[in-house]
Amino acid sequence: MLDDFMVRAALAGLGVALAAAPLGCFVVWRRMAYFGEATAHAAILGVAIALAFSLPVLPAILAAALAMATAVSALSGRGYAMDTVLGVLAHTALAAGLVAVALLSDVRLDLMAFLFGDILAVNKADLGTIWGGTALVLAIVGWRWSALLTVTLNPDLARASGLDPRRESFALTLTLALVVAVAIKVVGILLIASLLVIPAAATRPLARTPEAMALGAAGIGSLAALGGLWAAFWLDTPTGPTIVCVASVLFLLTMLTGMISQRN
Template identity: 70%
Template sequence: MTFLDSFMMRAALAGVGVALAAAPLGCFVVWRRMAYFGDATAHAAILGVALSLTFSVSIFAGVLAVSLAMAFTVSTLGGRTFATDTLLGVLAHSALAFGLVAASFLSGIRIDLMAYLFGDILAVMPADLAVIWGGAALVLGLLAWRWSALLEATIDPDMALSDGVDPKTERIVLTLALAVVVAVAIKVVGALLITALLIVPAAAARPFSRTPETMAILAAGIAAASVLGGLRAAYHFDTPTGPTIVCIAACLFAASVSLTGAVRLAGQIGAAKDRRGDR
């Protein structure tokens, strides 16, 4: 038996690969308040799956193409004719509906929609691992290359322009990275849960981070812990693996909020006691 013959080992490697790519990108999604943007891109993935099966091309290529088309459409049209959130709502649900309808017309092809909606990490094969880790390396390399420019464009677009950084270019970089993450993550957590893996670890890491770099590293650690904890919990309790991973991430977020609140309350009590002592 080789190292990759164990389906649990393949699942763990796939989940960690997606987590390492999604969490740092998720920090920018949180900072830029792009959660709905990520959701719309993820929903479009189902249409990509249906088109891939129709034209007999790679699922990764089809999902990546449709996710990119969705992301660039929103970036181009948002704020012109309709408010961005309205356009996102229309496109997200329309793409998901068209994808589901298109899948129903696939004759002679058996498609497990639940696997693409909620993920099927336990069915990951060695070839899938190569795609996932290749996509993760691309996203991490892209973020490392454009990190300073992305941060400046996120914090103060006007200042970025004065420093020669084009915020529109950096948005395109994020759009590309987001599409790649959606394409590699659909088999792990599914189209409906990808946004959760992007946002929840980043939100859980935020209270403990003093710098953007710290937040990105902590978010990656929390996402990886969510994947490994979710796999273990799903194995023991016989629950759906993708949703269980997100549940573990949500529990870590709740623990983060509770701990932050407890520390803040303790600080307020201590400050109150100090003021009474001064009197």
């Protein structure tokens, strides 16, 4: 079954959608959309470092994403607004990564595949990486779900309950970096943040509990992945951007449904 490239692509899309769903909810709740984008932009710098020193790509991407998160934490609250810090670091990391890749003249690299994804080229090893990363992300989020919710809702209450907000934020950052690493093949570095934010935002008007929102985001993300894959096949369009477009259509439909239900 895995010899069919469309089956591998569908399984890869489902894996990334499931991993991104619960994290996307926290990104929406904490208003961290730009943080997810900054983490994703750091990935291209990780790719360049991995190729320059002949290192495995996945650990290098994780290291770059975690370095970005550490830099954001260190610079926030030092006279600049968070969105300013994120904007500077995100675009700096992306530009530095693109320059570093351009300097690797002796390395053949399909830059477009990293920027916009190449889900149709997913092989069995990539599939194992994606689903292994998804299992790890879901295990971490499931383990820390209550603590992450408490810290998100009220950091002071979390401290009173014996929770360390910095530790929980680090756990969230680690899982975000992991999702970025496994999602590159599916939607690419430039579109990863959209796969985190759009399914969660689409579910928000319809969900009544945090758990329902996470499950709804997983469903909408999976539908966007499969629908985008099918649409790209028939329309002969880039698969990663098509997946994001389908997710955006689903967001508009759920937003209209929520508005209609509120009026009624």
